[in-house]
Amino acid sequence: MFFDSWTGLVRVVVAGTSAYAALVLLLRVSGKRTLAKLNAFDFVVTVALGSTLATIVLSSSVALVEGVTALALLVALQYVVAWASVRSPRVERLVKSEPTLLYRDGFLMGAMRRQRVTVDEVVQAARGQGHADLGSVAAVVLETDGSLSFLADPPAGELR
Structure with a gap:
């Protein structure tokens, strides 16, 4: 209950550090807009990124490469939706609400x-x-x- 093995702790440290570094890199490459909470869609993506990072760190059933791929996918999808909403009023209306x-x-x-x-x-x-x-x-x-x-x-x- 309090301690299972050193292997588990080492996995958390290595996977956590690696996944964190990958997420920071992805966020730097994708730009500030990725974490801007300008609408509900942005908020959901931010929460999903945090949840995915936690799963990578704590779940031994998720390989590091699979988790980083999931992070990259979320960042890429958020980038595509933000890009499309800037260029298409129809997409913008679909994704964003009005004040x-x-x-x-x-x-x-x-x-x-x-x-x-x-x-x-x-x-x-x-x-x-x-x-x-x-x-x-x-x-x-x-x-x-x-x-x-x-x-x-x-x-x-x-x-x-």
Whole structure:
């Protein structure tokens, strides 16, 4: 339960180090966009990369070369989808969602229902970003990555 063998530990160290190095190399070659969490698809790829790395390190039934191939496949697929979404509005609409306005001079309940967000969740997120209440907030936007953006009122005298 606490210790099986030195062989298992050596495998974890060697496979873990090698897989980690391969992942870092793949991410450097593929660019910053691979780990950008700009939308739900990007988030899923990031989680899948982490899960694959953990499987390579901890599962003796997955060979290092198979695991690195899986990492490379995920990075390549993410690259192809990102490349295609930049060049094709149809692919972009398929992969990315639009930001949704949830609050402006009051809560937009229809939008909140469609996005399955409650008033309490928005208020809690506002507190987490330093807004004691929504009085100083002009708008709240649910971004494509699932985060909430709080847009402040402009200072007095400036146009909205």
